[in-house]
Amino acid sequence: MADPKGFLTTPRQDWPRRPVEERVRDWDEVYVPGALLPIISKQADRCMDCGIPFCHEACPLGNLIPEWNDLVSREDWRAAADRLHATNNFPEFTGRLCPAPCEAGCVLAINQPAVTIKNVECAIADRAWEEGFAPPRPPDRLSGRTVAVIGSGPTGLAAAQQLTRAGHTVAVYERDDRLGGLMRYGIPAFKMEKHHLERRLEQMRAEGTRFRTSTAVGRDIGADELRTRYDAVVIATGATAWRELPVPGRELTGIHQAMEYLPLSNRVGEGDLETSPLSAAGKHVVIVGGGDTGADCLGTAVREGAASVTQLDIYALPGAERDEDTEPWPTYPVRVYRLSAAHEEARDLRTAPVADADARLFAASTLRFDGDAQGHVRSLHLVEVDERRRPVDGTGRTLPADLVLLALGFSGPDRRDGLVDQLGLELEPRGTIARDAGFATNVPGVFAAGDAARGQSLIVWAIAEGRAVAAAVDRHLTGGSALPAPIGPYDRPMVV
Ligand SMILES: Cc1cc2nc3c(=O)[nH]c(=O)nc-3n(C[C@H](O)[C@H](O)[C@H](O)COP(=O)(O)OP(=O)(O)OC[C@H]3O[C@@H](n4cnc5c(N)ncnc54)[C@H](O)[C@@H]3O)c2cc1C
Numbered sequence: 151m152a153d154p155k156g157f158l159t160t161p162r163q164d165w166p167r168r169p170v171e172e173r174v175r176d177w178d179e180v181y182v183p184g185a186l187l188p189i190i191s192k193q194a195d196r197c198m199d200c201g202i203p204f205c206h207e208a209c210p211l212g213n214l215i216p217e218w219n220d221l222v223s224r225e226d227w228r229a230a231a232d233r234l235h236a237t238n239n240f241p242e243f244t245g246r247l248c249p250a251p252c253e254a255g256c257v258l259a260i261n262q263p264a265v266t267i268k269n270v271e272c273a274i275a276d277r278a279w280e281e282g283f284a285p286p287r288p289p290d291r292l293s294g295r296t297v298a299v300i301g302s303g304p305t306g307l308a309a310a311q312q313l314t315r316a317g318h319t320v321a322v323y324e325r326d327d328r329l330g331g332l333m334r335y336g337i338p339a340f341k342m343e344k345h346h347l348e349r350r351l352e353q354m355r356a357e358g359t360r361f362r363t364s365t366a367v368g369r370d371i372g373a374d375e376l377r378t379r380y381d382a383v384v385i386a387t388g389a390t391a392w393r394e395l396p397v398p399g400r401e402l403t404g405i406h407q408a409m410e411y412l413p414l415s416n417r418v419g420e421g422d423l424e425t426s427p428l429s430a431a432g433k434h435v436v437i438v439g440g441g442d443t444g445a446d447c448l449g450t451a452v453r454e455g456a457a458s459v460t461q462l463d464i465y466a467l468p469g470a471e472r473d474e475d476t477e478p479w480p481t482y483p484v485r486v487y488r489l490s491a492a493h494e495e496a497r498d499l500r501t502a503p504v505a506d507a508d509a510r511l512f513a514a515s516t517l518r519f520d521g522d523a524q525g526h527v528r529s530l531h532l533v534e535v536d537e538r539r540r541p542v543d544g545t546g547r548t549l550p551a552d553l554v555l556l557a558l559g560f561s562g563p564d565r566r567d568g569l570v571d572q573l574g575l576e577l578e579p580r581g582t583i584a585r586d587a588g589f590a591t592n593v594p595g596v597f598a599a600g601d602a603a604r605g606q607s608l609i610v611w612a613i614a615e616g617r618a619v620a621a622a623v624d625r626h627l628t629g630g631s632a633l634p635a636p637i638g639p640y641d642r643p644m645v646v
């Protein structure tokens with residue numbers, strides 16, 4: 151803490167976003183390039199070094215936040231990068247994509263805006279790459295043990311990097327043609343440009359991790375074959391089995407799942423397609439589902455040139471501040487009004503003439519879809535619901551809809567490749583892969599981590615899962631492990 155009064159003299163300042171009119175005309179990240187570094191040391195100086203850092207507790211990775219705030223306030227970037235990489239394999243991912251539960255737990259946030267922890271993390275990560283503080287770290291010697299990691303999302307990548315650095319020979323199997331999991335084909339480039347992913351993959355290749363793309367385990371290669379060929383197997387296949395909306399008219403064309411829509415626009419960005427076959431250009435778009443996946447659809451539809459975009463949220467409009475009775479500090483308040491970059495764009499561009507402020511209609515429940523003579527969706531009927539989801543009389547309304555995107559969350563791992571059945575994996579009642587306190591499944595030598603076992607979650611949890619399962623696998627292979635395990639399989643976010 152270079153200035154012990156920093157939190158009294160410096161107001162919070164976030165990384166500024168580019169003007170809405172400018173950024174919706176491209177797919178680059180929404181932030182002003184180069185505008186973070188000049189402000190970030192003063193922002194880090196707002197950290198009070200409070201003594202009991204709840205931010206550190208609230209971060210699933212156990213990031214050493216007060217330590218690197220201090221180092222950044224003193225502009226010791228090399229030491230800050232070392233402290234950050236000690237707990238986080240991919241801070242440039244979390245620095246851009248994490249919802250920052252750490253900031254909800256910041257002691258300063260009790261009565262004034264929290265330290266911009268996520269921005270500090272991003273600045274350290276970006277500076278580390280610029281200055282060459284994040285070189286490949288290949289192992290000094292090899293263990294002679296082999297590990298197959300199935301899935302190349304943040305869980306699989308973190309597990310693979312940890313195990314490779316520990317000296318094991320690691321191959322990552324990925325069914326998609328490119329690596330990265332949901333960070334590749336789910337999350338749009340305006341939230342995180344893909345070159346951040348490519349740079350880490352290059353680092354991992356240089357360390358010795360091997361990658362096999364376009365290989366679905368269970369379909370292109372038998373799960374048992376992997377078990378025979380490798381000393382251990384880590385399943386990190388995510389939880390992408392989507393939830394359905396079983397209302398009349400669902401069978402009409404023009405109604406798609408968010409994860410049918412988002413990958414196509416990401417493929418346009420990758421240069422695989424000229425335009426998306428599901429492009430929103432010129433269409434009236436309705437997104438059913440009020441979460442982050444829906445917001446990603448919103449930002450994408452706006453950039454594709456939709457005629458209008460409306461997002462439906464089943465929950466009532468939340469308050470501007472946390473409810474201290476139900477979600478007190480230092481927990482992460484779920485029910486607080488947040489204006490994401492996509493919502494800001496929708497608000498400023500008035501994409502949803504029917505909505506009050508941004509593009510959202512709250513407490514809205516879809517009743518049915520109507521189509522035209524060709525069987526294509528043309529409208530969506532909805533009704534307002536109370537807190538127990540009972541329809542409120544006289545609130546029915548109809549929205550024009552040529553493209554409907556369902557963003558209702560995910561129920562568990564996608565079982566279509568046969569991996570779960572081939573191995574005879576036990577599942578939890580909610581469909582996720584069951585595992586014991588050491589991340590081991592019921593099949594000897596097979597471990598499970600990330601969304602596949604935890605259920606739909608966040609990148610910060612996925613990286614923490616990857617690090618923890620790596621420690622468990624290392625122990626299984628060698629009898630002990632010096633690798634860190636930031637979480638256990640049953641750990642959950644801090645709640646009341
Ligand atoms: C649209 C969207 C936006 C999101 N935005 C954010 C965000 O902004 N911030 C945030 O923190 N979280 C976000 N999330 C959640 C986050 O992306 C996930 O929690 C995280 O990616 C889970 O990581 P994972 O590695 O466990 O699984 P995934 O990222 O799903 O990766 C699993 C990988 O396994 C591969 N795979 C599956 N089966 C097989 C098989 N049989 N053989 C070989 N490979 C296989 C898949 O192709 C995939 O690449 C978002 C999720 C979605 C859907």
Ligand code: SF4
Binds near residue numbers: 267
């Ligand atoms: S990973 Fe997320 S919770 Fe952890 S310090 Fe970074 S922004 Fe905060």
